[in-house]
Amino acid sequence: MKPYVVEIANLHKNFGKQQVLQGVNWSIEQGKVIGLLGRNGAGKSTLLECLLGLRDVEAGSSTLFGQPATALNDAVRAQIGYVPQKSDLFEWLTPLQLLDYFKALYPHWNQAKVDGLMQRWGFHGDAARKQISTLSGGERQRLSIIRALAHDPRLLVLDEPVASLDPIGRRDFLQELINDVIERDTTVIFSTHILSDLERVALDVAFLQGGKIVLQGALDDLLEGKNLSLEDLFVEVTK
Numbered sequence: 612m613k614p615y616v617v618e619i620a621n622l623h624k625n626f627g628k629q630q631v632l633q634g635v636n637w638s639i640e641q642g643k644v645i646g647l648l649g650r651n652g653a654g655k656s657t658l659l660e661c662l663l664g665l666r667d668v669e670a671g672s673s674t675l676f677g678q679p680a681t682a683l684n685d686a687v688r689a690q691i692g693y694v695p696q697k698s699d700l701f702e703w704l705t706p707l708q709l710l711d712y713f714k715a716l717y718p719h720w721n722q723a724k725v726d727g728l729m730q731r732w733g734f735h736g737d738a739a740r741k742q743i744s745t746l747s748g749g750e751r752q753r754l755s756i757i758r759a760l761a762h763d764p765r766l767l768v769l770d771e772p773v774a775s776l777d778p779i780g781r782r783d784f785l786q787e788l789i790n791d792v793i794e795r796d797t798t799v800i801f802s803t804h805i806l807s808d809l810e811r812v813a814l815d816v817a818f819l820q821g822g823k824i825v826l827q828g829a830l831d832d833l834l835e836g837k838n839l840s841l842e843d844l845f846v847e848v849t850k
């Protein structure tokens with residue numbers, strides 16, 4: 612068995628009186644590609660933020676590569692790539708300036724990968740020199756993904772990464788993910804509402820419902836012998 616990259620134990624998170632996470636237990640082995648599913652407002656973004664140590668929690672813990680998520684050392688931090696749901700890019704920079712900025716922060720930076728993705732994903736020529744504030748939603752999302760992949764992370768956390776991408780952009784991105792996982796045994800956790808995409812890349816799924824992971828496992832196993840589609844399963848688990 613491979614080591615666990617993520618270990619979440621009894622995680623509780625409230626916003627005021629609202630109990631969003633109510634005892635999440637979730638362990639993720641190295642090299643897994645997991646789709647996180649749940650209704651709007653189920654707490655997927657909150658869970659991904661808590662998993663990464665970006666939010667205070669009421670109780671419980673998240674451990675990444677054996678270290679508490681709230682106290683990661685620089686070496687572990689450099690192994691993580693994150694695409695948040697809301698763009699956190701520096702609006703006043705251009706894509707080239709943004710990537711140069713992050714390049715200086717990471718010990719491992721795969722410039723060949725960045726150059727290739729910039730070419731393929733529409734950032735050749737003028738688009739690479741426009742102010743980020745003027746980019747479209749999909750262009751920002753592409754840039755955010757390039758930034759997250761640029762340092763060859765071993766753990767990728769993606770919060771609805773393809774929501775604004777056109778079908779070709781989605782296909783390219785999914786292909787990139789698959790290649791990366793196969794080549795480097797990257798662990799990928801991504802939330803999405805696009806079940807067809809999930810079925811193309813995720814071997815595992817986890818359902819967040821009522822503040823807990825209520826069902827997880829290999830997609831094939833969960834659907835086997837049930838004559839259900841993933842959509843049917845989603846409806847059944849989250850109703």
Ligand SMILES: Nc1ncnc2c1ncn2[C@@H]1O[C@H](COP(=O)(O)OP(=O)(O)OP(=O)(O)O)[C@@H](O)[C@H]1O
Nearest residue numbers: 626627629631649650651652653654655656657658
């Ligand atoms: N900063 C915040 N302050 C107060 N409430 C919040 C905050 N962030 C999230 N919430 C609430 O927590 C709940 C879970 O939100 P979250 O964004 O994690 O859900 P989600 O599953 O990612 O939803 P979606 O599928 O719509 O993106 C929601 O009811 C939301 O209103």
